[in-house]
Amino acid sequence: MTAASCGTLTALTLGLPAGTAIAEEKGTLPKQMFYAKRPISSKLKQRFTNDLESVTMLALLRAANTGLADGAATHEILLMGLKVSCEEVPVELVDYISHMRNCGIIFVCCRTRATEEGGRVEECALAVRRPLPTKPGYEKRFRVYVGPWRPVAQTTLELKGQNMDEAWDSLNAQVILDSSDGADLDARIARRSEIAGLVVQEAKLAKDHSRAKDPAQRNEIYSKLHKVRNQLRQMGALD
Structure with a gap:
């Protein structure tokens, strides 16, 4: 099986188990599916049109294909590749797409940048939408966290934890804090x-x-x- 890719990046190059990778023929998602039948502002639609070249499902992590126990809150984690033509990670698009799914999504945003020497370099930045700590009875709020741009070869993810809940927190920690330790994550972020x-x-x-x-x-x-x-x-x- 050839794994789905965003640029040259795949679930395998990230270091994730082969069983989690999405096949190439099933990975591409049309941009229009995210807004064609949904109410969306003209500004956000413009971002889909101008700043987003393609969307690719890179991996689907579940207890069955990771060897981890199922989680109490997390049952599956999606890894989604966004090929972008803008200089910065499109936070509004990450927020919008995340809001459409109940499961957690780790985004890998890829871009090609011109170098001072006249060449081209492929870079990636990780992003995730995570709920902010809230008191009981208050409306849940979310924030999109974005990691730094790095060369593709330096962009990796480690699947760590005993269950899917711990794996989700670990992946969040890797995006937000550049650490695979997901313990006490909200306190460390604060x-x-x-x-x-x-x-x-x-x-x-x-x-x-x-x-x-x-x-x-x-x-x-x-x-x-x-x-x-x-x-x-x-x-x-x-x-």
Whole structure:
């Protein structure tokens, strides 16, 4: 069997079990199937038309073909390839397509980029739509997370865990945190987000402090800057 591909990337080149790969003749999905019979904004339809060259089902992961136990919440995971013609991952399309399916989807977005030497290089970026932690009784909210662009040869996924729930969290961790450890994932994502916010604050306060002329204002800003830097040190994000 020839595996379905997005550019030169397949489920096999990613490192997934051969039994999860979709056959080439079954992998291609017409773009129109995602919006032809559904209400969709003109802006989103334009993104399908202009930014998305093709959609390919690369793999379908289930307990039966992975050797993992079935999950309590996750019964199958799709791996979908998006061949894009835009510079950035089309987050709106990832969000829209994910919303159409009840199962989890890991997206592999592929593009071909011109190099400074005049050649062409094929790159991939992983993306996933994951629910945000919410209190009971509140409406569930989602966010699309996107990994960095990497050469195809450096784009891999590891199937890790005892069951499909653990495998899903591990794959999410690989996309979001560049780690195969899916334990306490939401807390680790929140911690990374907090650190990123503090780093932005630190840079702004440092700039404001260097520009301030009034001594009282400089002291006030420095006090805030010192507090932020201490928070970053406590979180292991500042030497």
